[in-house]
Amino acid sequence: MNPLVTFRLALRALLRNKMRSFLTMLGIIIGVSAVIAMVAIGEGAKAQVEKSFAAMGTSLLIVMSGSSSAGGARGGFGSQPTLTWDDLKAIQTEVTSVKSAAAVLRSSASLVSEDQNWTTTVQGTTPEYFEIRTWSIANGSGLTQSDVEGGTKVIVLGQTVASRLFGSGDAVGQAVRIKNTPFQVVGVLQAKGQSPTGQDYDDGAFVPVTTFQSKIQGGLQKFLNGTIFVSAVSAADTTRAQAAVTNLLRDRHRIPPGADDDFSIRNLAEVAGAQQEGTKTMTTLLASIAFVSLLVGGIGIMNIMLVSVTERTREIGVRMAVGAKPHHILAQFLVEALTLSLLGGLLGVAIGIGGGAWLARSFNWPMLVRPDIVSVAVVFSALVGVGFGLYPARKASLLDPIEALRYE
């Protein structure tokens, strides 16, 4: 007896009791759609976190100076300059897992255009910084190496600053003054959005690091009075790069083994990982609840199949009398259970995707349907059908034809 015949037979039997078949499938439908929708929403949240971390720059390390300590009051990281310009050079040239590194000096300053002013963070840096942050120019051009070498008075504005000072007009080519020094706006950066903590990346302006030192905030010549942004050659190498930079700096700063570092390195991949872990736990929790409901659906199928076997005892007897072997009967009921669960699974996928999309839209949640979860859910529902259909089907196949024929 070929599988197609068995399948048609099963479909016929199920269509004979449409309402009952539907209600039986409902358990699986709810289970599968819950799995799909929950995981889609969980994955959407994860993707959003990922995106906001990607905005900070992938494989990013931030190296900060050590803390100052005066009379018991400890100043926090960065308060005591320990990093030197030579350290930066060493990081750039000596560590193989580092792609590039850039110094960033910051100061809060007021930017004055012809008719507006805006106080923001002015940062002195080098062209590498934009590369590390994967931050490109929307209008005009960025800082160049010759700007840094020559200490030219050029400035690149973030989107927020540009719109505060120049409205919707073109900022490129305009002049702004910082502490009475005129700067020419050479470019406006692309919008980068917010950091995971809600800080607006676009509220900032960038000048060449040399210009920053000479015109905005003079500093110690030897020490780098700011932070160093480092990008590893790849996201996977971030941890290795962190270790290498740590070793290099400890070596350069002559820190004996066992003593504390006089600098600190923030690994954003670690922060992102912790965030991801949180959403993953949530997704796992939701998915396991949904899988439990799939199991409950399976029990529903078993229940109905048992009822069906009892109801159709006579039919089973007739089939056996005219030559159905036990395995034919087994296959018939197993395929019925499988059809119920698989059909329920497929309907569940449709409803899960549809319902997830609806939830995502009405609550403004991100959503991401994962094809692998969809196929796992469908396969799992089929397994549920086979698993819970096996007992009733076996029971049917073991019926004694004589008694089955006599059954009232």
Next chain:
Amino acid sequence: MSNRHALLELDTVTKTYHLGDVPVQVLHGVSLRIEPGESVAIMGASGSGKSTLMNILGCLDRPSSGHYLLDGRDVSRLNRGDLAEVRNRTIGFVFQNFNLLSRTSALENVELPLIYAGVGTRERARRAKTALERVGLAERLDHHPSQLSGGQQQRVAIARALVSSPKLILADEPTGNLDSRTSVEIMALFQELGDSGITVVLVTHESDIATYARRVIVLKDGLVQSDQRQEPARAVVPPAAEVKTA
């Protein structure tokens, strides 16, 4: 005669059921031969063991001891699957309560044995149609059992028994649920099948039904009490009935 190949050969067949711990012997050693083409009625009061004998003859059950040769093959020790195959190929069943699948068309009911014989869809429909034409139901292929009269339902059942061209048709009280005129019609059909060479064994407790058979075996208390051949009465359908069932 003895070296001729019998269709059925029972050699001291016994059957014992176990009701809990109590063994109940129903057949006490039945031996009989039925040749191809015979029409046999097995009679007996209830409790005589005729249903048990019928189940064994139909390969629905196995003897506790003794041997049963069907078409030259010992089927008394076959497993469930092999017995199902023997039933499928060699035997056609007709039951008292028809045992048709409800909400299933006559044609599909008749196709049922062919499904398990692995016959393809088109050939199945063709053969089922032929069988239904043979029992005079060519016009009722799509009818469900609930849309058919008792006599018509039994004809569908006979068509189902015929469709796989079995050597043996086993009928268990085939007229038990029918009125006397329809009973005669059904018996006429059985006689027609007998004339075409099919072996028909029917179990009945009605002696007037047994008169249509060429050989009557009477069972009593699990043993063959008598085994007689007779000139069968012809089942002739009264003309009035023909008009009514046409």
